[in-house]
Amino acid sequence: MAFIEVDQVSKHFQVHTKAKGMWPALKSLVKRDYTTKKAVQDISFHIERGELVAYIGPNGAGKSTTIKMLSGILQPTSGTIQVGDIVPYQDRKQNAMRMGVVFGQRSQLYWDLAMEDTFDLYKHMYKIEEQQFKRNVEFYVELLQMQEFLTRPVRQLSLGQKMRANLAVALLHDPDVVYLDEPTIGLDIIAKSRIRQFVKEVNKEKQTTLMLTTHDMDDIEQICNRIIMIDQGQVLYDGSLSAFKESYAGGHFIRIELESDSFWLEDERLTVVKDEGPLKTIQFQKKQIAVPEVIQILTAHNRVKDIQMRETSIEDIVKDMYESRSTASEG
Numbered sequence: 001m002a003f004i005e006v007d008q009v010s011k012h013f014q015v016h017t018k019a020k021g022m023w024p025a026l027k028s029l030v031k032r033d034y035t036t037k038k039a040v041q042d043i044s045f046h047i048e049r050g051e052l053v054a055y056i057g058p059n060g061a062g063k064s065t066t067i068k069m070l071s072g073i074l075q076p077t078s079g080t081i082q083v084g085d086i087v088p089y090q091d092r093k094q095n096a097m098r099m100g101v102v103f104g105q106r107s108q109l110y111w112d113l114a115m116e117d118t119f120d121l122y123k124h125m126y127k128i129e130e131q132q133f134k135r136n137v138e139f140y141v142e143l144l145q146m147q148e149f150l151t152r153p154v155r156q157l158s159l160g161q162k163m164r165a166n167l168a169v170a171l172l173h174d175p176d177v178v179y180l181d182e183p184t185i186g187l188d189i190i191a192k193s194r195i196r197q198f199v200k201e202v203n204k205e206k207q208t209t210l211m212l213t214t215h216d217m218d219d220i221e222q223i224c225n226r227i228i229m230i231d232q233g234q235v236l237y238d239g240s241l242s243a244f245k246e247s248y249a250g251g252h253f254i255r256i257e258l259e260s261d262s263f264w265l266e267d268e269r270l271t272v273v274k275d276e277g278p279l280k281t282i283q284f285q286k287k288q289i290a291v292p293e294v295i296q297i298l299t300a301h302n303r304v305k306d307i308q309m310r311e312t313s314i315e316d317i318v319k320d321m322y323e324s325r326s327t328a329s330e331g
């Protein structure tokens with residue numbers, strides 16, 4: 001049995017439909033009309049202990065709803081969820097003792113308390129043993145470089161410092177699983193990188209299972225080894241990061257800058273995918289044509305000032321997938 005088992009889970013919300021016009025609005029005071037919003041629709045996935053999983057999808061895809069069901073806040077409309085051997089919504093307290101949650105835009109910290117007091121508070125809340133508490137505070141303070149702001153009230157901390165503090169608190173009781181919702185949102189590059197390093201280090205040291213929702217593709221590349229992508233409440237992809245790139249990557253790109261607007265290219269292995277006057281982006285598959293030959297073809301017929309190479313990033317792939325899904329559902 002996997003550590004997290006989500007089987008054919010759906011979550012539907014009854015949404016009140018607002019009546020337009022005065023008479024229908026008055027009528028709706030007596031009898032309300034509802035429609036069903038299918039936030040999550042028949043999703044299944046299994047996650048083993050210690051996995052680092054990116055749970056991604058466009059806005060409104062159903063990510064937070066899934067995390068809320070996993071953390072026991074919401075009960076599924078149908079299907080089954082087990083985390084460890086617990087059904088989260090049935091045993092919320094026990095589930096909470098075994099998990100940590102960080103919502104990037106919400107804080108679990110107390111504004112007027114300093115971090116050292118906040119740690120004490122959570123020690124009592126989670127009934128953490130003295131030794132384990134000391135060991136973890138030391139480990140997290142060191143790893144997240146929190147020494148400089150331990151004694152300051154939380155309201156005086158920067159966004160990055162607050163995020164580090166939230167992470168330390170969420171992990172203080174050594175949870176088996178941690179759900180991170182946009183943990184690097186709004187942070188600068190250094191703060192992001194510190195948080196990514198921290199998450200990986202904790203996973204390595206303690207085999208903590210991680211489920212991460214993010215819109216930042218660098219978070220995924222640097223932290224996760226598996227992606228579950230959902231859209232409109234359904235799973236679109238579930239597999240390794242490398243297989244994801246292999247299956248969906250549109251090949252390689254070369255971007256050339258020409259000395260003038262005149263351009264000549266006739267080779268069916270090369271496709272111009274972006275034309276910005278003297279700047280051309282050309283796509284090709286390495287299996288069909290090697291890079292030196294691409295360069296040779298382009299430079300033989302054109303006056304080239306500059307050349308840049310790049311692979312399809314997962315950012316490109318994800319953007320393409322989101323866009324093609326939204327075009328399909330509009331059409």
Ligand SMILES: Nc1ncnc2c1ncn2[C@@H]1O[C@H](COP(=O)(O)OP(=O)(O)OP(=O)(O)O)[C@@H](O)[C@H]1O
Nearest residue numbers: 013015037039057058059060061062063064065066
């Ligand atoms: N309590 C609720 N009542 C009605 N509809 C809801 C409720 N919670 C979520 N929804 C709807 O369900 C869908 C999925 O929402 P959810 O918050 O899970 O998406 P998300 O993938 O987390 O999006 P984002 O990336 O914007 O946070 C959305 O259309 C949302 O409006």
